Amino acid sequence: MGKDPEHAKFFDWRMALSHAIRDRIVDRWVASTRRTYEQDGKRVYYLSMEFLIGRLLEDGIVNLGLVEEVGETLRTFGIDYRSVLEDEPDAALGNGGLGRLAACFLDSLSTIGCPAMGYGIRYENGLFKQSFVDGRQVESPETWLQEPHPWEFGRPEVRFTLGFRGEVTTENGRTVWKPSELLQAEAFDTPIVGWQGRWANTLRLWAGRAVDPFDLDRFNAGDFAAAAEHEALARTISRVLYPEDSNEAGKELRLKQEFFFSAASIRDILRRFEGQHEDLRALPKKVAIQLNDTHPAIAGPELLRILHDERGLSFEEALEITHGCMNYTNHTLLPEALERWDERLFGRLLPRHLQIIDRIDDAHYRANPTRLLSARSDGQVKMGELSFIVANKVNGVSALHTDLMKKTVFKDLHGLHPDRIVNETNGVTPRRWLHSCNPGLSSLITDSIGDGWIADLEQLERLEPFIGKDDWLHRFRAVKAENKVTLCDYIAERHGMRLNPDAMFDIQIKRIHEYKRQHLNILEAIAHWQEIKDTPGGDWVPRVKIFAGKAAQGYHFAKDIIHLINDVAKVVNADAETRDSLQVIFLPNYNVTLAEHLIPAADLSEQISTAGKEASGTGNMKFALNGALTIGTLDGANVEIRERVGEENFFLFGMLADEVMQRRMIHDHAQQAIAADPRLARALEAIRSGTFSPQDPGRYVHIADNLTWSDYFLVCSDFSAYWQAQREADHAYRDPDLWARKAALNVARSGWFSSDRTIRGYMCDIWGAESLLAP
Ligand code: 73E
Secondary structure, three states, X not given: OOOOHHHOOHHHHHHHHHHHHHHHHHXXXXXXXXXXXXXXXXXXXXXXXOEEEEOOHHHHHHHOOOHHHHHHHHHHOOOOHHHHHHOOOOEEEOOOHHHHHHHHHHHHHHHHOOOEEEEEEOOOEOOOEEEEEOOEEEEEOOOHHHOOOOOOEEEEEEEEEEEEOOEEEEEOOEEEEEOOEEEEEEEEEEEEEOHHHOOEEEEEXXXXXXXXXXXXXXXXXXXXXHHOHHHHHXXXXXXXXOOOOOOOOOOHHHHHHHHHHHHHHHHHHHHHHHHHOOOHHHHHHHEEEEEEOOOOOOHHHHHHHHHHHHOOOOHHHHHHHHHHHEEEEOOOOOHHHOOEEEHHHHHHHOHHHHHHHHHHHHHXXXXXXXXXXXXXXXXXXXXXXXXXXXXXXXXXXXXXXXXXXXXXXXXXXXHHOOOOEEEOOOOEOHHHHHHHOOHHHHHHHHHHHOOHHHOOHHHHHHHHHHHOOHXXXXXXXXXXXXXXXXXXXXXXXXXXXXXXXXXXXXXXXXXXXXXXXXXXXXXXXXXXXXHHHHOOOOOOOOEEEEEEOOOOOOOHHHHHHHHHHHHHHHHHHOOOOOOOOEEEEEEOOOOHHHHHHHHHHOOEEEEOOOOOOOOOOOHHHXXXXXXXXXXXXXXOOHHHHHHHHOHHHEEEOOOOHHHHXXXXXXXXXXXXXXXXXXXXXXXXXXXXXXXOOOOOOOOOHHHHHHHHHOOOOOHHHHHHHHHHHHHHHHHHHOOHHHHHHHHHHHXXXXXXXXXXXXXHHHHHHHHOOOOXXXX
């Protein structure tokens, strides 16, 4: 770093260490790339608007097996290993589950040794930072690239010129698109090293650049701002991540971002293929492209356009090749998240692609004349339908979600193509989500069954015989107790609040959304607080309720839920009568790193979405794997978690997906539920009357009204069952050995939720790709 160690800051130590680790990764990376070229196997390309990778330094150290050596080396300089790691900012290039899934997949692809590449956008500003002012969410820009980022390699030589708008003409019988607005995509590569450093793949992110960055004439004429205008405009395309989770933005800049990175990636894929092969018809044999939701769906028409307009293949042949390469993962059935573009906006930006989409529709109709199921109708371009029609395989992300896809949004298309939809239940990487984040539990497991589980998570089953042994169970309990104390210290230091480490740690961490029902959780907390106040000396099971999560800037109801939880926390935590039995805290700025601190300390995992709404969830898997019990509905992957960990080790409540649909038909479902449950009525009344906002008593009337008069997500109808399940959890927690046994069974039976298993599923059912590592 060019500094005397005496004057080095944490930042300098981190950079020095990062470069030392990076050097060791690069060797493996180059070897893997060379191997991929030599073997010429099928390559997988994962196109995603989001990669929520978090920190990378610890990943590198752990995967290269250098934890001890690094710790010792730093110690000789008097530097604390953990503090150096804590200095690294999170790469927050994603909103939530969809982006984090992409990051777990990259880890698994490298661990398995599948030749693969992730393609996305190098956002200069990742997901906004969240803070609270008087309990309200305030957003500020995230600026991870303001300090040097040691993990990326700029590739200024890898650039593609892309365009928007302009004209479509015919020249010598061929259609030619002449875009009028040009910009360049420049590549930045990050190596992704797998377990034990046996393989490394690439994450390639595109940054926007001007074709001619600087206008010297304008500069010389004295117009300095205009001279740099081109560059500024080009850079806006990769400036900021759209902060909406499970919602469509419908904005022109978003469509431009989607085309920008999809088109650059397609060109890069073709360039690599054509460097090694002559015949484009072999493309599907060598290339599998995965569309992470519909955000990169325009990659289909773009590949088709290049094959047909630029390479001269017939439209039918180009379509067949495209179809052979493309696959689509659907992540949500929420109608507000399904991408649709106004065809005028779309046609202005991408005139040729609109024509191509019409021809795709025509070809589809000719082959399936039963019904017209088109990607373009009602003045809109429908990205879900387009992706389905173009894709070879379409997958859902949990068994229930895939089933609902077939019965609802894609019912008709599924009828025409009954073999196209497959299920690939999500998973999480055990390297980050157990081994690194929970070193105590990781050591206990390795002491018991060896370390084979880290790359073969189903080996956790071998823990079951230990669970019956008292001394083992005590060690297991001690690990959780220690993790809770560590979390208490972390929170005390950063937020000045002392939590009771003996209480049950009940955690709900995820984006704030009505369908995820953080308001159901806080309503139950209010009712519980009221009950404790009725009998202050009662024998209560102490609880700590922890929340964290961001709300989209424009989602006012979600922001009001945050405000309410903060207001409830203020009143409840100040209450001398109850504070030994109940504490509530909302931690600001939830991100991957905070999740790594919270999950190992959890006793109870809140997975309480309205059934049928959460496609899978992945936090649910991380908690179970770290020995938390789930309180949850039969939604998403909760269904499969419960099947595996055993119904007696899961607190189930609430309506099923089809009951939800029935219940909504009853016009006064919420009032009926309120009338039937005095606890619910009293908790709602407290919100309505300003118990938690005495200076502003009307503040939460609209929340109480919403729940009473509309309640689309059935908070009221599920309240009584949720209350009951919470009391069952209390009851079980009174017996520490019983609880520990249930928790340990959750760990032992969660091995199937490794993203290694998920990726093997994609390789076999969807991509037809193989590992290049010796078994
Ligand atoms: O259930 C989660 C799922 O576990 C789902 O809501 C989430 O994807 C996770 C991974 O499969 C998801 N995110 C989005 N849609 N589904 C989304 C939509 C638009 C923009 C950003 C994210």
